[in-house]
Amino acid sequence: MANGTRVRTEVHADGPWSETLLWYARAVARMQERPLTDPTSWAYQAAVHGLDPPGQDPEFWDQCQHQTWYFLPWHRGYLFWFEQIVQTAIDEIGGGPTDWALPYWNYSLDDAQARVLPEPFRDAKTPDGKKNPLRVARNPGVNEGEEIFPAWDLDVSALDLPRFQADPFGGSAGFGGPATGFSHAGTRFGELEAVPHGAVHVDIGGLMSDPATAAGDPIFWLHHANIDRLWEIWRQTAGHTEPTSGKWRDLTFKLHDAQRAVVSFSAKQMLDTTAAPLSYRYDSLDDPRGAAPEEMPLAAMAMMGDPDSVPEMVGATEKALELGTGPTTTSFQIEAPSGPAAELEDVGAEGGPAVFLNVENVTGTHASTNYDVYLNLPEGADPAEHDDRRVGTLPTFGIERASTAEDEHGGSGLHRSFEITEVMRRLRDAGDWDPGSLRVTFVPRRAPKDVPALTVGRVSLYSKK
Amino acid sequence: MTARRWLQRHPEWWALVLSAGAWALLLHQAIAHGGTLANGSTMTMADGTRMTMSMSPGQALTTFALMVAAMMLPLAVASIRATAARSLWRRRYLGTIEHFVGFFALWIAVGAGLLGLRAGASDAGFPALGWAGAPTALGLAAMWQLTSLKRRALNAHHRTRPLAPRTPRADRDCLLYGVTSGMQCVLSCGPMMGAMVLASHSLPLMVLLTGVVVVERFRYRPPRRSSAALLAGVAVIVAAT
Numbered sequence: 029m030a031n032g033t034r035v036r037t038e039v040h041a042d043g044p045w046s047e048t049l050l051w052y053a054r055a056v057a058r059m060q061e062r063p064l065t066d067p068t069s070w071a072y073q074a075a076v077h078g079l080d081p082p083g084q085d086p087e088f089w090d091q092c093q094h095q096t097w098y099f100l101p102w103h104r105g106y107l108f109w110f111e112q113i114v115q116t117a118i119d120e121i122g123g124g125p126t127d128w129a130l131p132y133w134n135y136s137l138d139d140a141q142a143r144v145l146p147e148p149f150r151d152a153k154t155p156d157g158k159k160n161p162l163r164v165a166r167n168p169g170v171n172e173g174e175e176i177f178p179a180w181d182l183d184v185s186a187l188d189l190p191r192f193q194a195d196p197f198g199g200s201a202g203f204g205g206p207a208t209g210f211s212h213a214g215t216r217f218g219e220l221e222a223v224p225h226g227a228v229h230v231d232i233g234g235l236m237s238d239p240a241t242a243a244g245d246p247i248f249w250l251h252h253a254n255i256d257r258l259w260e261i262w263r264q265t266a267g268h269t270e271p272t273s274g275k276w277r278d279l280t281f282k283l284h285d286a287q288r289a290v291v292s293f294s295a296k297q298m299l300d301t302t303a304a305p306l307s308y309r310y311d312s313l314d315d316p317r318g319a320a321p322e323e324m325p326l327a328a329m330a331m332m333g334d335p336d337s338v339p340e341m342v343g344a345t346e347k348a349l350e351l352g353t354g355p356t357t358t359s360f361q362i363e364a365p366s367g368p369a370a371e372l373e374d375v376g377a378e379g380g381p382a383v384f385l386n387v388e389n390v391t392g393t394h395a396s397t398n399y400d401v402y403l404n405l406p407e408g409a410d411p412a413e414h415d416d417r418r419v420g421t422l423p424t425f426g427i428e429r430a431s432t433a434e435d436e437h438g439g440s441g442l443h444r445s446f447e448i449t450e451v452m453r454r455l456r457d458a459g460d461w462d463p464g465s466l467r468v469t470f471v472p473r474r475a476p477k478d479v480p481a482l483t484v485g486r487v488s489l490y491s492k493k
Numbered sequence: 494m495t496a497r498r499w500l501q502r503h504p505e506w507w508a509l510v511l512s513a514g515a516w517a518l519l520l521h522q523a524i525a526h527g528g529t530l531a532n533g534s535t536m537t538m539a540d541g542t543r544m545t546m547s548m549s550p551g552q553a554l555t556t557f558a559l560m561v562a563a564m565m566l567p568l569a570v571a572s573i574r575a576t577a578a579r580s581l582w583r584r585r586y587l588g589t590i591e592h593f594v595g596f597f598a599l600w601i602a603v604g605a606g607l608l609g610l611r612a613g614a615s616d617a618g619f620p621a622l623g624w625a626g627a628p629t630a631l632g633l634a635a636m637w638q639l640t641s642l643k644r645r646a647l648n649a650h651h652r653t654r655p656l657a658p659r660t661p662r663a664d665r666d667c668l669l670y671g672v673t674s675g676m677q678c679v680l681s682c683g684p685m686m687g688a689m690v691l692a693s694h695s696l697p698l699m700v701l702l703t704g705v706v707v708v709e710r711f712r713y714r715p716p717r718r719s720s721a722a723l724l725a726g727v728a729v730i731v732a733a734t
Contacts, residue, residue: 196502197578210713215653336494338501340582344658360658367582368501388579389655436713437651485655488579 034111034129034308036257039250041131041311044147045155048131049162051124053154055117056161056246067284068113070244076106076283077243078212078429088282092239094426095214095442097193097205097276099221100259101295103252108306109283109291110249116286129308132253135228136182136316143175143182145232149247162246167233178473180421181227181398184316186219187262191335192270194218194445198490199339199384201445203262204270210279212436213239213429216443220262225255226423230395231473237395239426257310260301264313270299337493339384340367343466344488348389351399351482353475355411359467362489369491381491385448385468387422389485391431391441395424396481397473403451404460405469416454419446422470424482441485504577504585505570508593515562522556523696550608557604560689561597564703565678568650568710569596572674576667579656588656588667595671596678603679607690630688631728637684638721646680647715682706685724701727 042048062069067088075089093102111130118124135142148154149162150171163171170176186203194202194216205218217226228251229236235245242248262268270276277296285291293305301308343362350356364370369381387401399422405414422444433439455461468487500506548556573589580588611626637643654673656666679686685702705723709715 197575209711212713336498336502338498339578341578341580341658342582344579344656346657346659346662348655363581365582389653433645433649433652436648439649439652440654486579488658 032307033302034127035311036129036132036253036308037311038137039131039133039146040141046131047125048128049146049148050155051118051121051128052114052131052246053148053160053162054121054124054156055114055128057158058117058121059113060161067288068116068286072284073110073113074241074244077248078238078240080238080240088284090212090240091281091283092243093211093281094221094239095205095216095218095430096208096211097202097218097271098208098211098279098281098295099205099218100256101298102281104256104259104298104301104306105281105283105293107249107252107256108308109285111308112286130253131250132257132310133247133250134254134257134312134316135177135224136184140175143177144173145170145176145247146250147173164245165234166236166245167231170232170234176231177228180223180400180418181231181423182224183421184224184258186223187258187265187315187317189219190265190267192268193276195335195492196338198341198386198445198488199492200382200447203268204259207271207273207275213426213438215430215437215440216445217423220255220258222423222444223421224258225251226425227398227421229425230398230423237425238428240429257313258316260310261313261315263299270295337368339490339492340365340369342369342489342491345486349470349484349487351470351472351484353472353481355405355469355471357405357407357467357469358484358487359465360487360489361465362463364463365491368493380449381493382447383449383452384490384492385419385446386486386488386490387444387446387484388488389441389443390422390424390427390482391485392424392427392482393431395427397475398423399473399482400471401446402469402471403448404455404462404467411469411471416458417451419448419451420444427482441483445490503574504589505574508566508570508573508589511562512566515559515566519556519559519563519699520696522559550612553608554601554605557608557690558597558601560686560699561600561604564686564699564706565596565600565682567703568678568682568706569593569674571651572596572653572670575653576656576670579653580663580667581658584660584663588663591664591667592671592674595668595673596675597671599672599675599679603683603686604690607687611691625732626691627688628728628732630684630691631724631731634684634688635721635724635728638717638724643681644717646677647709647717649677650674650681650710652677681709698727698731 037048039049056070059068059070059073064071064075066072077092079089093099107130115128118128133146150173151160152163154160189200189203191200191202192204194200194206201217201219201222203218203220205221206216208214229242232247235241236248278294280292280294282290282292297305300306342365343360345358345360349358365381385401400411401419401422402411402414402417403419405411405417424442427442429435429438430440430442431438452461466489470484472481573592576588576592577585654670656670657663685706689699689702705720709720
């Protein structure tokens with residue numbers, strides 16, 4: 029720990045059962061011995077993120093912020109104080125490191141092994157010969173060392189988005205999500221929250237597939253450390269800044285520290301990780317896109333259109349769509365923009381408006397799989413042969429809460445928006461773009477447990493100046 | 494941001510203007526009638542004599558409509574805005590008006606029912622309703638705050654629904670969105686509005702209840718126990734005065 033600053037390292041950095049992982053396992057076991065009523069217990073820390081059923085301690089449990097611009101700052105504070113609690117557990121056990129820092133799992137590395145669940149989370153026993161507390165039930169194959177993620181689910185194009193805050197309804201998801209109040213279970217994903225964050229949760233499955241249980245899986249903390257690191261990578265790019273609004277900066281959240289005292293924090297305190305109260309850094313902030321960050325913003329800015337412009341709806345499906353076990357296709361009519369985007373060139377043309385596909389009011393009982401979304405996929409075609417028509421991943425993380433009328437702000441389902449301007453241009457160049465209609469296909473990654481697995485309330489197209 | 498751009502971002506602006514207009518009219522009415530708004534309330538004249546206001550059913554319903562516009566429209570702006578955002582540009586104002594019609598019509602139907610009940614009770618010889626109505630209705634509203642139905646209705650206030658893009662399905666969907674928003678609003682705030690109708694209420698009471706419903710609407714976890722205690726306290730004060 030240099031100058032009191034903890035250094036978070038990649039989970040594979042020092043071999044499978046590094047000292048960091050071994051002491052993490054010991055600390056988790058220690059925390060699991062503590063009762064739910066103890067704020068430093070494993071169960072309590074998991075309940076802070078979410079609990080099933082919800083609402084037993086509304087002040088400190090069910091606090092995780094999702095589908096909101098507080099997603100990143102809240103989780104940063106949550107991870108930081110969890111890290112302190114783990115360090116204290118290590119100190120209590122004795123003989124461990126005094127500078128323990130939460131490792132991160134960089135699944136975006138160009139190495140197939142990076143996409144396999146790290147070994148310490150799969151082994152039945154620790155090197156001490158004890159039952160491994162890091163292993164919990166997950167999706168088939170995950171604990172068996174199979175490659176978990178399709179490359180799409182690790183897409184980090186969110187880093188290209190210069191704006192933190194989402195556009196008004198229908199436009200860009202923004203890097204950090206939509207402006208909301210306190211939002212334990214919201215509706216509309218920010219781009220980073222959707223992919224890779226949400227997609228990875230669902231790909232791992234088990235406890236991880238639901239916000240109400242996710243933090244009970246020890247890999248949760250390493251996954252979120254990587255999401256937190258991606259925020260740092262986004263921050264170091266010129267022109268990328270967080271909202272200046274007091275509404276974002278000043279909303280206060282509460283947690284417990286390692287001494288079980290209540291601590292309060294707000295987003296503005298979560299910006300500089302090397303300053304108090306945080307005092308940590310990552311061993312690497314290499315850009316996973318492999319491009320010089322300063323080259324990105326201008327192109328991305330042009331794609332997103334005028335930040336103050338209002339997106340206008342130019343087409344939508346007439347009725348809801350049930351997604352089954354195989355590909356499901358819907359189509360709808362498109363109109364020429366008649367609002368702010370009307371004065372621009374044609375949709376899809378150079379200098380034309382930015383275009384967004386919105387998948388709205390997605391409801392379901394549980395997150396059993398993610399979906400790939402394609403435009404104008406030929407009938408009967410193998411989606412795998414048409415990557416050029418793929419617009420992105422529809423993650424289902426959080427769908428239970430978003431679909432449950434019992435929950436605060438629940439019942440509307442999830443909402444995902446995809447920036448599809450480039451895909452449209454490709455289709456146009458290939459002569460497969462009909463300005464009067466659009467066909468959208470949803471392909472499940474694995475056969476959902478229930479049929480229909482999901483209902484999509486509406487698919488719509490928005491155009492933005 | 495230009496005014497044009499601001500109006501594009503806030504297509505719900507007219508609902509707030511309507512609400513402000515309703516507040517202005519009610520304030521004017523209250524000032525003209527010594528701080529009261531409703532049928533059956535008493536006012537003190539300059540010479541010290543007291544006289545009872547008497548409103549026709551039409552006037553009473555108009556006053557109720559103004560109260561709904563003043564108190565409830567600010568609660569509906571988010572769903573009105575969502576309706577506009579989910580409509581084709583050429584029909585986004587039409588969509589918001591259809592939403593408003595559904596929302597408002599439901600409230601007017603409820604108001605007509607409540608006023609009818611009030612008139613029926615008076616005709617049936619329940620003179621106690623005049624002085625006991627306010628505290629009783631406020632007490633019931635306080636109890637309602639703690640029910641699961643109230644909690645569910647508050648949660649549902651935030652719900653959106655898919656809207657078809659084109660007429661006639663779009664018209665039907667916008668209208669139904671307004672009606673369902675109105676139903677949740679009635680379930681959530683109806684008992685408080687009932688207290689306003691069944692009692693000889695004052696403008697300060699209306700302001701207080703507006704504060705309660707606005708806080709409930711915009712807080713993530715509404716302080717239902719605190720608002721129940723507040724309503725119960727107000728019921729006691731009204732009963733004692």
